[in-house]
Amino acid sequence: MTRDKRIFFENFAQAAEHVVDVLSRRIAAESIMVVSSEGAVSTVVKVFNRGRELVREGQEIRFDPEYFAGWSSSHWDLPLVISRTSQHPLTRDAYRARAAAGLGGEYSLIGFPISYPDGRKFGGLAALGSKERFSPEDLELVTSMALFLSYIVELERRLEEDRERLRRLDEDKQSVEALAEAYRGEAQAARQSTQQKADFLAFMTHEIRNSLNGSIAMSELLALTELTEEQQRYLDMICSSNGFLLTLANNILDFSKLEAGKQGIDISLFDPASTIEDVASLMAPRAIEKRVELILDIEDGLPMFVQGDAVKLRQILLNLLSNAVKFTHKGQILVTVRQVPPQEENQVRLEIKVRDTGIGIAAEKLDGLFQTYHQVHGSDGKVHYGGTGLGLAITRNLIELMGGNIGVDSERGAGTEFVVELPFVPYAEFDGGTAAPLRLDGMRVLIVDDNVSALEVLARLLSEWEARPSSVPTAEKALELLDADVFDLVLLDMHFLDLAGRIAALPEAPPVVLLAPLGTVPDLPGLDGIRFTVFKPLRKLQLYSALSAVTGIK
Known part of the structure; x- marks a missing residue:
């Protein structure tokens, strides 16, 4: 307990023994005791007897329960001074017990309770001496020592709590380690199973x-x-x-x-606009078979080259366009491509929207759209769509693998729009710019098409090229404008092929460029007035080359 002339206590019992020893040498007491209390019964923890064994360790001292309860509620935190133990209600039962054991004699008693900081009772420190022998200084010393033992009691309680907490933490640690080991085994088994399936x-x-x-x-x-x-x-x-x-x-x-985690990103240098146009051209014949118009609206000024996975970009677009064609029976599919602000430095971020006028998706089915083997359309009552439900799940996984995200907005009977954002790395060796210096300075172009979206896309594109477009959806309005104004060129949708001859018959007739669906070869009557044919979905460079060739712009 003693080390380097300093006193260290390993537990409350050692501290109590030290206190009893100190008091035995400082006050004239026949007996000094430290007791712990359980209600009206106190048990002697440590004791000093100067002569006769008035009290012994382990002895139980019993008090009148009713009197003890009333006394302790009002006197517990106060010093205890009893001048005659034979007369006081708190000690006279103990006095009689000593007398019956042949240890009679009148004593005085001083003491002070030992308590926890929250008010709970532990016991007390008391001294027995000859009648009226203790001085106020003795009471003060006993009180100080009792307060010291209260401090030790609290420290031991906290130490025990810490030990219990550490024991539980150790048990939790062992449980967590066991779970982790089990999970590692399960993860390894899952990886092996996935690999085997793959x-x-x-x-x-x-x-x-x-x-x-x-x-x-x-x-x-x-x-x-x-x-x-x-x-x-x-x-x-x-x-x-x-x-x-x-x-x-x-x-x-x-x-x-x-x-199986075997899909990786293959970085290569590619032209994003041309890549998207290639995919649209690949899907165009299927759309044409269903009499659905596929329209491309690619923002002018996209970087000519970016670095990224062109193969996965093609697969993502193929899956989205396949879905759009599959569930669209009339109207159009509009693909728009825009450059949006990057989320980090040294990044080109493209937003690709695929909007169709198909059968749409009910709001309550949107949550399951990207789930594996889940189909939101089995049949609409007229058409059985079939499929595996893997296409969109694969699409989302590919997009997330590339660091992008996908969202969907749909309404039953009103079509669906998928919005994809994908990050790419700019090509540092090339100083931005567009695919070609596309400028049609002041060219007057009349666009004739019965599709409003196609008119808007073409008009915006020609305006970006600094041309002066006019758009009409009918042959009658086209002829009215041709009579009233002079145009350098007419862009004529194939639906208005019969208008080509009427335009050719006009005085100073402008050249006509036919906009025909991909795969349709104009072996048709009425092509004599056509100077050039450009196929839909329109490729910007092909359209610009046709306009340049017809008008002589270089």
């Missing part, structure tokens, strides 16, 4: 695609032979099934790669 799917899709490619090749050869109408119908069904199965196999392979 390997299996990769093998199966590879084998399926090999067989499908053979079937597709034979179907294409068969299509070159003479077929009856019934045979052609059967062949069309075979080709459609082959296409669906090939798409399904590709989607499963892509999803398994994403799930």
